[in-house]
Amino acid sequence: xxxxxxxxxxxxxxxxxxxxxxxxxxxxxxxxxxxxxxxxxxxxxxxxxxxxxxxxxxxxxxxxxxxxxxxxxxxxxxxxxxxxxxxxxxx
Numbered sequence: 001x002x003x004x005x006x007x008x009x010x011x012x013x014x015x016x017x018x019x020x021x022x023x024x025x026x027x028x029x030x031x032x033x034x035x036x037x038x039x040x041x042x043x044x045x046x047x048x049x050x051x052x053x054x055x056x057x058x059x060x061x062x063x064x065x066x067x068x069x070x071x072x073x074x075x076x077x078x079x080x081x082x083x084x085x086x087x088x089x090x091x
Contacts (some may be wrong), residue, residue, distance in 0.1 A: 001005050005032075006034055006035055007032075007035065008032075010031075011027070011028070011029045011030065012027065012028050013025065013026065013042075014026045014027070015059075020048065021047065021048055021049065022046070022047055022048075023044075023045065023046040023048070024044070025042070025046070026041075026042070026044075026047050027042040027043065027044075028041050028042075029042075037064075038065060039051070039061065039062065040059055040060060040062075040065060041059075042057055042058065042059050042060070043057065043060070044056060044057035044058070045057075047089035048076075051077060051078040051079075052075075052077060052078075053074075053075070053076035053077075053078075054073070054074070054075055054076070055073070055074040055076070056070075056072070056074075057071070058070070058071050058072075
């Protein structure tokens, strides 16, 4: 049964939204040493306006992780409508 517990990875994250415009994120990942020993902390933020969004994240890890100290950028576009705007009226 001990080997099965080593297969379990722990990952947790928090996200805080200010209005619908700004998001701030924090995450943590931990893996058992016999399964790769990956451990890292992530920070991120996102800004959203109308149909556009920009996300930035930073990964803090030990030097053996190939993604150690990397910054990622994402650009988002929202196509089509959402909610009432996307569905035809039933009146």
